[in-house]
Amino acid sequence: MKLTVVGGGSTYTPELIDGFARLRDTLPIDDLVLVDPSAERLDLVGGLARRIFAKQHHNGRITTTSDLDAAVDGADAVLLQLRVGGQAAREQDETWPLECGCVGQETTGAGGLAKALRTVPVVLDIAERVRRTNPEAWLIDFTNPVGIVTRALLQAGHKAVGLCNVAIGFQRKFAALLNVTPSEVHLDHVGLNHLTWETAVRLGGPEGRDILPDLLTHHGEAIAADLHLPHPLLTHLNAIPSYYLRYFYAHDEVVRELRTKPSRAAEVAAMERELLSLYADPTLDEKPELLSKRGGAYYSEAAVDLAAALLTGAGNPYQVVNTRNNGTLPFLPDDAVIEVQAAVGQKGATPLPAPPLDPLYAGLIANVTAYEHLALEAALHGGRNRVFKALLSHPLIAQYEYADALTDRLIAHNREHLAWA
Incomplete structure (x- = not known):
């Protein structure tokens, strides 16, 4: 292979x-x-x-x-x-x-x-x-x-x-909290990439008992602290959001924080310089501890599981992946790409049936899906107007003055990478 x-x-x-x-x-x-x-x-x-x-x-x-x-x-x-x-x-x-x-x-x-x-x-x-x-x-x-x-x-x-790696990270975290093996934890993981919620946490597989209420009751404070979100929000949601949802649920708070500290990119760049220095050591024969701070935790396990299922039919038959909607979320077009539990094998990934979604999640998913459609149009065909429309449609922007100013900044900072600019 x-x-x-x-x-x-x-x-x-x-x-x-x-x-x-x-x-x-x-x-x-x-x-x-x-x-x-x-x-x-x-x-x-x-x-x-x-x-x-x-x-x-x-x-x-x-x-x-x-x-x-x-x-x-x-x-x-x-x-x-x-x-x-x-x-x-x-x-x-x-x-x-x-x-x-x-x-x-x-x-x-x-x-x-x-x-x-x-x-x-x-x-x-x-x-x-x-x-x-x-x-x-x-x-x-x-x-x-x-x-x-x-x-x-x-x-x-x-x-x-x-x-x-968001889903596998949650799976590992919940397994540790529950003192079970990761393979025993099945997530009802639904949404779009970096816009997902765990609406159920099941023991034993897709039909297993949902222990999400127990997790929220006994470990909700710790989970909320990891997400940098208030515990009552998780209670209101009756779900566990991905940490990327903080950009939506606490946007202005996040902006204030980002304005007062070095960018994550600067932190990662410094980390990468140190990692490359470590990699140069001819006696190093394992991944260094510093790599765990770089991001991408459990990426390797997720990649192995997915590649094995696609190439040989082996490995975990149920995995969280990004694949075509094909009617799974009926309020989205079939060609939208969603991030959900799927049955994965040599023919590809088939999303598992999803129960009806609360409008609280469905509305935001539909909005961001529309943005992703416009973003892809801009990426494929270029043009200032397509960039502006994509930015205007995004729920974190959604005001024409912001969209207009951001369009100019985006083009100015990326001109060398945009063939049409």
């Missing part, structure tokens, strides 16, 4: 490698290719990756290259984890929206749109090159904004599934 990781020079990659090494019985990899335009990063990350495999007695071969076509040739699956513009572009995404009093974040609001505009054309080009050499390869997208990128891939006819 051959897997290719596009963006293999990322400091995330050793997390992925560690999972591949530990879970080799679930996903037996013969050939792993890391592809990245940065030869320096590839050298450091590739060296550590080989040492991790060697320490854990994995016999798979790891190669590195900057030649994308060679890297994807013959691949059974291609994992996409790229960041167009690097941390410098992320720094901009998190900064200029604050000038208009709007949240600065790389996956939602104006910053998230900027990332989509930079990313979608690049990902579609990669996908076309994969299709030319191996049209049966699966594309697993971990590149943000996952919902928009996955929708672009599916709309273009590619075999693609989107992946996020």
Whole structure:
């Protein structure tokens, strides 16, 4: 089995490698290719990756290259984890929206749109090159904004599934609180990428007993503290929101906080410099503890489960993924991409039936889905007017003066990445 990781020079990659090494019985990899335009990063990350495999007695071969076509040739699956513009572009995404009093974040609001505009054309080009050499390869997208990128891939006819680590993070957290194994915890996870709620937490599978009320009663304060949201809100919602919902439920509070501290991009950039220095140590043969602070917790386990199910039919049959709606949420178009529990196998991902949603969630999901449609139109076809319409439709903006000012800032800060600008 051959897997290719596009963006293999990322400091995330050793997390992925560690999972591949530990879970080799679930996903037996013969050939792993890391592809990245940065030869320096590839050298450091590739060296550590080989040492991790060697320490854990994995016999798979790891190669590195900057030649994308060679890297994807013959691949059974291609994992996409790229960041167009690097941390410098992320720094901009998190900064200029604050000038208009709007949240600065790389996956939602104006910053998230900027990332989509930079990313979608690049990902579609990669996908076309994969299709030319191996049209049966699966594309697993971990590149943000996952919902928009996955929708672009599916709309273009590619075999693609989107992946996020929010759900598996909740699963692991709840299992620890309940003193059970993660495999015993099944989430009724519903929404869009980075806009999700846990509406039930079941023990034993999709038909298991819902213990969400017990979680909220006995652990609600701790869960709310982790989310930086007030405990009474969780009681009102009767659900556990993703931490990204804080940008919606406490927008102005978040803006005030972001204006008074260094950006997350600056923190991550400093962390990446330290990580790359650690990776250069020829005696290091495991992922360093610092990597846990980088983000992407449990990404490797989620990626292994998904790749194994798609390629061999093995692994967990129920997984939270980003895939086509196809009537699952009846108030959304079929081609919308939703993030839900799905039955995953070699034919792809089929969402599990979802009970009717409270309008409190459904209304926001419908609003953001409309924004994602307009955002994809802007990413595919360009033009100031399409960018403006996408920003105006976003519930975190939704005022024409803000949308107009943010449109100019977005274009100015991203001109080098926008072919039409």
